[in-house]
Amino acid sequence: MRKLVVMLFISLLAFACQKEKSVSVNVTVKDKNIAEGVYFGLMKMDTMLQMNAEGKASVVLPVDEPQYGIVKYKWKTKAIYLEPGKGLDVIWDMRPSGLEIEFAGDGADKNNFINGKETRVPVMGDFGLKEDEFLEKIDQYIADNNKVLESKGFDKVFQEKEKTRLLYDVCGILWQYAQNRDCSEEYIAKMKSLMVEEDWLLQLDSYTNFMEGAVAYFAGKALENQENASVKEKTLNVLNYVLSNIKSQAVKEYLVASFSISYIDSEGVDDAEEVKAIFNKEVTNSVMQAAFNSLYAQGSSVAKGSKAHGFKYLDINGKEVSLDDFKGRYVYIDIWATWCAPCREEYPHLQMLEKAFQGTNISFVSISTDQDEAKWKQTVKDEKMGGIQLHTGGDEDFLNAFRVKGIPRFILINPEGRIENANMTRPSDPMTIEYLGMLAERWKNSF
Template sequence: MSVRKELFIWCLCFLSVSSLVYGSPVDTTGVRVGDKCPAFTFEDMKGQSRSLEEFKGKYVFIDVWASWCYPCRKEFPHLQELEKKFEGQNIVFVGISSDHVVWRWKGAVENGKMSGEQWWVGNDTSFITAFRVDRIPRFILLDRKGWVSRLEMTRPSDPRTETMLRQLKGIENGPSAPRKAKKIVALRETAFEFQMPEDDTREVALETCDGGRMKLELDGSNKAVWKMALSGGEYGRLWVGDKKYTVWVEPGKPWQAKSELNELHFEGEGAGINNYLNKRLYRDIQWREYELEEEPFRVRLQEMVEEREEALLTAGLDVNFTKRERERILHERNYQLAFWVIMGHGGKQVSEKSRSELRRVVVEKKEAWGIFEYPESIRRALFAFHNLDGQTGDAYILLMDVLKEAEKYRDKRLVENLVVKSVMEYVRIHGMENAEGMDRIFRKRVHRPDYVAEYQRVYDANKVLFKGQPAVPFTFKDITGKEVSLSDLKGKYVYIDVWATWCGPCNAEIPHLKKLEEEFEGRNICFVSISCDDSQKAWERFVQAKQLGGIQLHMGGDKSFMEAIRCKGIPRFLLIDQDGKFLNANMPRPSDGKTLEILNTLPGL
């Protein structure tokens, strides 16, 4: 074979392999930390079929490499040194080549006198796809049961690798790699100011990823002045009431902000970045756009990213901040994609392209900590996956599935954030009744003082609604003007529906509620519907036109009952026992098959 022809074949092989490794990863199965490693098959140097399952009972350190990859070859001596240090111990080192040509792989192994198990993927790229290998070398660790322990280990040349391996259970400790001395980080105190309009009475707070939420005290002129001890620049969120603004705080770069017509304007050394962050943009995703089909929505996502990238480029800011901000823009984009899936309630057709992107969203990236949108996009993507699987019926089951996924991450800060945000969002809507599993995970995984204090405050406020607690009393008028109290119904079970005539979901439950009333007619249970309509006449007309049954009550202008049961949305259903105590302060809806099952099991009905 001529030299020119051989060179041509070599280049062709190189391009085909590099398109696999350096191109956009094709994500299908999406293996994650904590998953069992699928049963892939490989070819060894003797042409025998091999599987990682052969090493059950041992740790497996995998090196994904290729003969043409220079960084891969640089790691070979360090890898061989590791193999010698752990010789005879409960760990095996396996090299898996992604070469497309078998003789290139075998030649590299023989010429390099490579030790350990040396295998070849062959024409089956499922291993590369499953582990999302988008660059090499890539090092993966499996535990003794064949479960994925680390998706991306540090390289053999990194002293931390030996230290981590020696910390594995069943591995003799021996002399660990020398620890680097901890770097002493100097903190620099920097002052910031925020001026509110004189007539604005909203509460102001500053939130950082690690420091939590700090309420800012306003002086007589409605201005807040505070100092922060900072080691480096970081994102923050300035909260004005329920409205949030992204800000950047950096040591030695103070800024003074002023709120005008709900827009922030900055002056001072740190003004440049913050004026960019709070520049008015026109291509952000609007609420109605979550109803779009996939391709139009993806176009809108791209428009949003392009507008932000252009604004960032035009601002001409610090190189390090620009790099960090590009990452934040990507996480915001991922958040919006996940939220689009959630808002579709699993009914939208979602392409493999979008699913693949979401699988990459949930991959842990420790270096992204400090960007608020990083954990937020992961959380939304976890919920989105369950929506895609059709698990949209029971909110509590959905929550528990997401919490169990969150527990698998290694970064404790990320785990805490995912658990806290998911639990508090659920509690705001559904309360804490019959949620012992949720409570157990929260108390096990969350230890940050501000998180724990807020959860305990909410828990204590919700205890009054727990099963066995006295039900919140009420006295409201029916359609004839007669007052009806909860105490009048003692001795009977009471199924309560809090609703309004203008509420679409409430109206959708009416036919199902009528069926329940017919099913249990003449039995020891009352069906009470309590309207929170502002207009009593509109309620009366609706009740008469729809010929609503059961006990129909109107709460008038007194919303204290809704506040007492912590009703944040309607319809809301409650079940009270014969002694006037809560059985369930967040009952399933009449349309939910579980409601009939629960009612049929009530003793004495």
């Protein structure tokens, strides 16, 4: 009997210890259109939590010490703070004013503070200040935020961590202010003093955002003719800066992964072998490897020579137009919207291209992503937009196939219906008319 009691005690102790190394999280999503799961990202793991029909789900996260992480639903990402043994309820609420987050449970007070509006960060107007005034304002933000934090009576462990998070929240724009300015040595020294390499800081979005910006800033200063450098040249320059200057293995891996993933996400895989080689050599973190490999696989589906995903959209007159209609011709596709200012700025250049390549085997197709179809039609008529004007009608299969995350976006399809360039240069880029001119000349010489 005594042996049984001892065994029971040991079992309960083991259960208690296990409980103290984890956090139970309950998630509720109040949204009529629950289109995806809720993502949790921690230092050593990440997971996508799928909601049930009622918009609820639960998960036990392995947390052996207090730490920050992120939670994401749809387009919004928020910071969270988890403590072993303390449960947390996360509520995402789609309101008329937008997507909001609330917290309940043992860890609610700290998480509501982190995501509340009691602390301050620099605003656009601060960029107009002189350097000494700007730094004085930065110091004032830091002091005010610390005063608010100290008034809450949180435990010392959280206070120290949160002071650091708030510091990077405020100082995250130092590198942005320095761009296109001749800042003093003292200012540059202040920036460099914040480039601390401590592994736990990678939990903080504010720290990683600052480090990415600061590293890109200092790497750019060392790159000759930066304004005319390609995205690939800039990326390789930044990666080499990281390898030469960052000593912490964890921070180095994070930065290499971040810049490599960003490159693949924006430029695709057609010219990514050098970036991929650096990533494979330097990054051993399994979560980062999985993210990179998944993105690379997606990019391979829109690599040069791959069969292009088709579309069937209605034009301005209600006639159905498909990609198959252009077989035997190059198709320069412009993805845009009436509300997108950069898209509208490209239109005069697009018109010039259309005129320049009349009578060749190059067609120009504009695809609008406007939700307001009537506004699109009115804009096309009012501004006498030529070319082939199509509207998605809410069908985003083509956009998703090409991983369109921002507009304007330009795609070039070859006469065989295969991808020539999934991230084609803009109409205003001199490289565009040069490349299309080469294709048109090759076509003329084929007769």
